[in-house]
Amino acid sequence: MKRDQRLVQSETAIVEAALKTLITNPSAAMSEIAIAADVGRATLYRHFETREVLIKALVVDCMKETEIALKGIEHLKGRAAFEAIFDLLMPLADRYQFMAGIWSQVQNDKDLVKIEAGWKKDMQALVKQTKKRGEINRDIPSEWIVAVFDSTFAAAWVLVSSGDLSPSDAARYAKQTFFSGCAG
Amino acid sequence: MKRDQRLVQSETAIVEAALKTLITNPSAAMSEIAIAADVGRATLYRHFETREVLIKALVVDCMKETEIALKGIEHLKGRAAFEAIFDLLMPLADRYQFMAGIWSQVQNDKDLVKIEAGWKKDMQALVKQTKKRGEINRDIPSEWIVAVFDSTFAAAWVLVSSGDLSPSDAARYAKQTFFSGCAG
DNA sequence: TTGACATGGGACATAGGTGTATCAAAACCG
DNA sequence: CGGTTTTGATACACCTATGTCCCATGTCAA
Incomplete structure (x- = not known):
């Protein structure tokens, strides 16, 4: 049936x-x-059932898509990992536009906040690893690196969503800007 | 009286x-x-009188503060102008956190939208000028430069507002990241 | 001191969004 | 085809935020 x-x-x-x-x-x-x-x-x-349930379902969907997209890059290290993330996540620009806008309405949901905290932690670990490999300037605080990474993504997503840039072009510019900006 | x-x-x-x-x-x-x-x-x-009036008044205040802060840098050109903007606007981080968050509630106000459009135009002109001076890579689209500038500011403001960075440190990192990222 | 004025608190009407319940009509599966 | 299920429309109760009005109280300036 x-x-x-x-x-x-x-x-x-x-x-x-x-x-x-x-x-x-x-x-x-x-x-x-x-x-x-x-x-x-x-x-x-x-x-x-409720607006809350709908929004959570949408966010969970987006998060699942993200984790699927990122499947199989665990073996990459340092700069290569960063570049793969840019490439793989850029096509999901609209999903992230959504998550960014809706996030304040979701901050009370422990499940989602926990997942987000995990991502942040992974990110910081990756930054440290990349610093050790000498691909990111050790003198720049990790908080600043993470913030720049996030904001570079946000900038790229806006241009992709508005149609000004294709996902692949956006990823290319984002990678170039991010690493030039953080290397020296 | x-x-x-x-x-x-x-x-x-x-x-x-x-x-x-x-x-x-x-x-x-x-x-x-x-x-x-x-x-x-x-x-x-x-x-x-209304919530709308209150919000508009606050935004207008912030915009005035911005224009006052930027008074007297018209003579600066290219990279020097960018750096001055970073330095002068970073202490207003909280004002911009406010503007960024409230903006979607203000998009119907012609006055404010017009002012914002003017700023964007000035920004694009400054980018072109700086490209001509060879301080920004000509091969990078101006839209991308402007987007990166905005997002670098946003990243810095977040860290300043959260107390992780002082305005002057934030401005230093932001300048370094932005120009390294856009020069090459 | 005194008259004018700003304030706080509360009552009120209104508007808009949320979530529930019901029912006839339509679409589906077998 | 025929029974089941989904659907759209509507009405409903409830809640929250907005904006108005009023009045007793307290504060200011002259």
């Missing part, structure tokens, strides 16, 4: 519309999302 | 509290702001 086609159709429509809507307006109402998904408001609530 | 001391006292308390409150939570309610200012909600509305 197959799953009713209407269910999957509604759900994918909702997820896509919610993502797009919440990127442009992180505090968009459920009714706006329903309209964008071309779905009744009641149906929206049938699929996601 | 002097202006009633109570008026100025309330107003400064409101402005300061509103700024601080809206930095941490850009969608804070008027009641929260009133409590933070240690002022009755009614008094808050006596000074600022």
